[in-house]
Amino acid sequence: MATFASQVVLHPTVSQSLKFAGTTLGRDKTYRAIQYFARFYTWFLLSRGEKDAAARWSALKTHLATARKLLRLGKPVEHLQAALKASFAPGPASETITTIGRQISYFGYLSFDALVWVNAVKFYSFSTETNTKISKLANRFWLAGIMLSIINGTIKSVRLAKEERRIKHSKTWGEKDVSQEAERETRLSTIISARDNTRHQLTIDLLDMWIPATALGISNMNEGALGIFGLISSLIAGQKQWESVNGKK
Template sequence: MTTVASQVILHPVVSQSLKFGSTTVGRDKTYRAVQYYARFLTWYLLNKGDKHNAARWNALKSHLATARKLLRLGKPVEHLQAALRASLASGPASEQILAIGKQLAYFGYLSYDAVVWANAVKFFVLPPETAQRVTKTSNRFWLAGILFSLVHGVLKLTRLTREAKMLQAGKSWGEKDVGEETQREARLNAVKAAQAAARTQFLIDILDVWIPATGAGITNINEGALGIFGFITSVLGMRAQWKAVTGKQ
């Protein structure tokens, strides 16, 4: 029995899961997945007329949303740092400007989000009209950040695709210099990895964009669809963080 328990408790997947859960990003993505699944399930149960169970899942969704806001209290400064690093980085000017815009928009979003959290936990109480205006402004900044990211993703994918074609064309010419060929293969692999990451981020952005757009009153997507969109992007984010932490797919 002890051997079986040891094999379960000390299994590599358990150890990797603990390592994943020990990171702030890992916990946040997990909470987010549950939050948006609860959002979908609340909508589904209400449509079925099951108000009792819908209330339970809605409470879970609300508490997780509040908890995640607390986890993000220091992140506005991270995005300011990211904006500064983007301004100092080399690369196409258009991509650089969009990257800076994205980070500044996320700074605004998370700054207003902190005010939303403080009001939610009654640290200070805003009038209902003010609270609604702050929430809408937060969603507008979030929407702006995603739109910057989408345009940046299109430009980056276009550039990477062009670079990949050039590298592959060079390979087809059959240069015999082994050193150059090795460097070309390494660069091509790096470009392909960057393409995969950019495609994943583009998919996340194209699904997530509807959440702040609806929160800002620009679109009117139902709660069920928003829950599914958020759940999918959360799982994609969890997958990326799992790979970063454990080095495995």
């Protein structure tokens, strides 16, 4: 029995899960995945008229959303730092501008989202009208950040695709230029990795954009679809963090 227990408790997957959950991002993506599954499942139960069961999942969704806002209280400053660093980093002007705009938008989103949390936990109560305005501003900044991220990702993807084609079709260096060939392969590997990361973020953005867009009345997605989109984007981001924490590519 002790041997069986040790095999379970000390299993590599358990250890990897603990490392993943030990990071703030890992916990956030786990909570987010459950939150959006609860959002979908609440809609599903309500569509079947199961109001009591739906109420439990709706409460779980609400509490997880509140908990995630608490985890993100320090994030606005991180985005300001990222915007400042982007302004000094070399690169195409279009990518720099959209990166700075995205980071500033996320700063605005998370700052107003923190005020939503303050009201939700009743640390300071805003009027219903003021809280609604704050929520709308948060969603506007969120949507703006996502759209700028999509524009940035699209521009970057095009540039990286051109660079990849140029290197692949460039003249081979020959046996005497081994060091140059190695440098070429390293550059190609770096470009492919950056391209994959960009496409990965684009997929997440294209799924997430519908959440604030619907909250603002720009689109009319139902709660079930939004729950599925949020769940998928959470799992994609969570997988990336899992690979990062556990040293996998």
